[in-house]
Amino acid sequence: xxxxxxxxxxxxxxxxxxxxxxxxxxxxxxxxxxxxxxxxxxxxxxxxxxxxxxxxxxxxxxxxxxxxxxxxxxxxxxxxxxxxxxxxxxxxxxxxxxxxxxxxxxxxxxxxxxxxxxxxxxxxxxxxxxxxxxxxxxxxxxxxxxxxxxxxxxxxxxxxxxxxxxxxxxxxxxxxxxxxxxxxxxxxxxxxxxxxxxxxxxxxxxxxxxxxxxxxxxxxxxxxxxxxxxxxxxxxxxxxxxxxxxxxxxxxxxxxxxxxxxxxxxxxxxxxxxxxxxxxxxxxxxxxxxxxxxxxxxxxxxxxxxxxxxxxxxxxxxxxxxxxxxxxxxxxxxxxxxxxxxxxxxxxxxxxxxxxxxxxxxxxxxxxxxxxxxxxxxxxxxxxxxxxxxxxxxxxxxxxxxxxxxxxxxxxxxxxxxxxxxxxxxxxxxxxxxxxxxxxxxxxxxxxxxxxxxxxxxxxxxxxxxxxxxxxxxxxxxxxxxxxxxxxxxxxxxxxxxxxxxxxxxxxxxxxxxxxxxxxxxxxxxxxxxxxxxxxxxxxxxxxxxxxxxxxxxxxxxxxxxxxxxxxxxxxxxxxxxxxxxx
Numbered sequence: 001x002x003x004x005x006x007x008x009x010x011x012x013x014x015x016x017x018x019x020x021x022x023x024x025x026x027x028x029x030x031x032x033x034x035x036x037x038x039x040x041x042x043x044x045x046x047x048x049x050x051x052x053x054x055x056x057x058x059x060x061x062x063x064x065x066x067x068x069x070x071x072x073x074x075x076x077x078x079x080x081x082x083x084x085x086x087x088x089x090x091x092x093x094x095x096x097x098x099x100x101x102x103x104x105x106x107x108x109x110x111x112x113x114x115x116x117x118x119x120x121x122x123x124x125x126x127x128x129x130x131x132x133x134x135x136x137x138x139x140x141x142x143x144x145x146x147x148x149x150x151x152x153x154x155x156x157x158x159x160x161x162x163x164x165x166x167x168x169x170x171x172x173x174x175x176x177x178x179x180x181x182x183x184x185x186x187x188x189x190x191x192x193x194x195x196x197x198x199x200x201x202x203x204x205x206x207x208x209x210x211x212x213x214x215x216x217x218x219x220x221x222x223x224x225x226x227x228x229x230x231x232x233x234x235x236x237x238x239x240x241x242x243x244x245x246x247x248x249x250x251x252x253x254x255x256x257x258x259x260x261x262x263x264x265x266x267x268x269x270x271x272x273x274x275x276x277x278x279x280x281x282x283x284x285x286x287x288x289x290x291x292x293x294x295x296x297x298x299x300x301x302x303x304x305x306x307x308x309x310x311x312x313x314x315x316x317x318x319x320x321x322x323x324x325x326x327x328x329x330x331x332x333x334x335x336x337x338x339x340x341x342x343x344x345x346x347x348x349x350x351x352x353x354x355x356x357x358x359x360x361x362x363x364x365x366x367x368x369x370x371x372x373x374x375x376x377x378x379x380x381x382x383x384x385x386x387x388x389x390x391x392x393x394x395x396x397x398x399x400x401x402x403x404x405x406x407x408x409x410x411x412x413x414x415x416x417x418x419x420x421x422x423x424x425x426x427x428x429x430x431x432x433x434x435x436x437x438x439x440x441x442x443x444x445x446x447x448x449x450x451x452x453x454x455x456x457x458x459x460x461x462x463x464x465x466x467x468x469x470x471x472x473x474x475x476x477x478x479x480x481x482x483x484x485x486x487x488x489x490x491x492x493x494x495x496x497x498x499x500x501x502x503x504x505x506x507x508x509x510x511x512x513x514x515x516x517x518x519x520x521x522x523x524x525x526x527x528x529x530x531x532x533x534x535x536x537x538x539x540x541x542x543x544x545x546x547x548x549x550x551x552x553x554x555x556x557x558x559x560x561x562x563x564x565x566x567x568x569x570x571x572x573x574x575x576x577x578x579x580x581x582x583x
Contacts, residue, residue, distance in 0.1 A: 005037040005046065012037075012046075016053045026057045026570045032140055039105055039141050044115050047103070051117045051134060057570065058132045068306065069135060069266035070128040072210065073099075077121055077151065078166050078227060094164060094227070095122035098155050100148035102261055103138055107270060115143075118155035135266045139303070145267035149260040150230065162230050165239060167209075168222040168317075170246065171258040172197070175216045179254070183215050197253050204249075204325045205317055212265055215272040215302035219262050225316040238323050245326035263304040272302035353388045355459040356444070357381070361402075363461070366454050369407045376447040378403065378415060380439060382422030387438075392423060441467075465523065473497055502532045509533060550577045 005012055012034045031054050038046040077099060098118040106112045119131075138145045151164040174180050179196055197220075201208065210221040230236045247255055263269070360381055364371060371377050378399055385395040396419050403409045429436030445455070445463045455466045462470070476496045501522070508518045515536055519526040546567065553563045560574045567574075 004041050005034070005043065008037055009034055013049075016050055025055065026568075028056050031056055032137065035137050036141050039143065042111075042113055044113070047115045048117050050137075051115075054133070054137070055130055056133050056136070058129065058136050069264070070131050072265050072306070073131060073147075075209075076147070076167060076221070079121055094151065095120075097121050097151040097153065097164060100150075100152055100157060101134075101264075102146040102148070103143045104146065105141075105143045105270075107144060116157045118152065121151070132266075135264075139266075139268045139301075142268070142270050142301075144270050145264050146261040147264045149262070164230060165224070165228040167224055168206075168243070168246070168322075169258065169260070169262050170220045170222065170250065170255055171262055172218045172220070172250075172254045173216070173256050174218050174254055177254055179218075182218060183213050197250065200250060200253065204246075205321055207317070209316075211307045212263070212304055213307055214263050214267075214269040214304035216269055217263070219258075223316040225318040228319055235319070238319065238328060241328060242319065242323055242326055249326065265304050265306055268301035268303045270301060274300055274302055349387055352460055353384045356384050356441075356461060359458045359461040360384075362457055363448065363450065363454065364402070364405060366457060369405055371406055371448075373448050374406070374408075374410045375414075375418070378410070378418045379422065380444055380447065382419055383425065383437060383439060386422055386426035387429075395419065395422070469497060472500060476500065498532060501528075505529055505533045509536065547577050547581070550574055551581050554578055554581075 009015075015030065015034065031050075035047070035050055035054075038050060077097075078094070098120055101117050101119070103115045103117065104112065105114070119134075135145060149165060149167065149169050150162040151166070152161045153163045154161045172179075174183055182196070198208075201220075201222075206222050208220045209223040212219040212221070228235050228239050230239075247257060360377070381399055381402065382395060385398055390398070396416075399415060399419060403415055425436050441460055442463055444450075444461050448461075450458070450461055450463075452466065455462045473493045473496055476499075501524075504522070505518050508521065509515075513521070515529045515533075516526055519529045522529075546569070549567060550563055553566070558566075560571050560578070563574045564571045
């Protein structure tokens with residue numbers, strides 16, 4: 001077919017393959033025409049391949065540098081903290097889940113089509129700059145970006161692969177209603193944008209963590225206390241009924257069924273054009289390429305944004321409480337069932353709790369009786385003691401003895417308040433095994449800021465990295481029993497770990513990553529990377545040659561933009577080299 005991308009840009013696949021995700025590239029002027037032609041052709045497979053492979057530096061696009069866009073995504077999928085409530089909220093290990101995006105072109109028109117694409121939650125190919133790149137290209141070609149509420153087990157858009165729900169989403173179509181002014185907070189900033197539904201939400205025990213607007217729809221994000229696993233047919237049924245009842249009860253407020261897709265912050269609303277003279281912070285400037293230069297056009301689009309703060313200090317809502325509110329009463333648990341569950345928990349927790357107490361004593365010894373995180377330290381200690389079934393007097397005496405050991409102890413009044421909090425929290429657990437704070441080892445490590453060297457001396461209080469290293473070393477040792485004598489000292493374990501690290505570092509270098517990038521990715525000292533695989537002399541030589549050429553061309557009176565074009569680097573890189581040379 002004449003005019004297709006294979007005829008106009010025959011080597012388009014080779015070009016996007018060269019734009020590997022191992023390094024960010026300033027290749028927007030080369031990549032954008034490819035995506036525009038793919039969209040024009042309606043080439044869905046080509047667009048999906050473009051999303052997965054192309055990684056462009058967005059530093060020159062001021063419209064896509066708002067850090068809230070990626071922060072919102074991480075909060076939404078529980079990959080980052082999202083509220084100000086200081087309580088434990090344990091989540092399952094869901095790093096392998098996929099996020100589902102739908103990109104819509106010419107919504108509501110005859111030539112409308114959509115593209116479904118997936119990104120893994122925690123993957124090397126989906127960091128912040130990759131997500132901003134994904135948003136940027138969609139905005140530049142006029143495609144709207146939507147996110148599915150549920151997480152997927154596999155990158156296949158099928159109901160059987162939907163495995164988890166972290167939030168409830170309510171979308172209110174306010175365009176053409178009396179509340180339409182709420183869609184323009186920059187103009188009507190003093191309007192109470194949530195008052196028309198806030199009372200109704202509060203009756204149900206709901207609080208808006210985020211409110212998103214795009215000039216057409218107002219979307220409310222409600223945080224769930226626990227992630228809902230959709231593998232459970234009963235939970236999935238209850239969730240469906242709750243969502244159905246919410247739509248019914250809020251029907252007078254213009255709520256509608258969004259089929260679990262909502263527009264993400266940063267995406268344009270392609271149906272809302274705006275003049276360049278009326279530019280606001282909600283506006284995305286339309287652009288076009290002439291040669292290698294981006295030219296701003298005279299119009300743009302409204303884009304989806306958030307109202308108010310990006311974090312709301314309101315409590316999350318539990319599905320059971322919400323189900324009871326909308327007409328699904330919670331079943332009364334039998335007393336013997338609660339007793340059996342608590343007995344099982346105590347049996348499982350006894351050894352863990354005792355070892356955690358030993359680790360806390362070891363931490364006092366390692367830090368020479370100086371504990372800066374005293375509040376968290378005694379709150380964790382009280383929690384462990386109560387869950388071990390200790391009497392109140394025994395718990396208070398134990399905490400008081402440890403407090404006296406500290407170089408700077410906390411006051412008796414503060415210690416008593418912590419003790420009272422732990423006791424009340426344990427009483428909640430006795431009333432319902434699902435309630436009460438249950439600390440994970442990773443959370444304790446974060447609260448007490450237990451360093452890596454200290455974790456080597458611990459039995460239970462270790463982070464994910466240390467746990468992974470111990471499991472890895474244990475596996476290496478077990479597989480080498482037939483080839484080498486087993487040495488149980490730490491030196492042998494470190495040598496085995498360094499062999500594994502060396503192989504991983506070399507593989508990452510082959511992907512084009514520098515030593516500093518490898519160290520940052522693996523959370524190690526750059527000197528360790530240099531020691532194991534040596535310095536990348538080729539890259540250093542290339543950088544030195546680039547610096548010298550920039551200095552020479554500057555001496556000849558050439559501008560930064562002209563040097564940038566000739567050398568194929570960004571203007572910011574040229575300016576940084578010139579600034580360092582002048583110091």
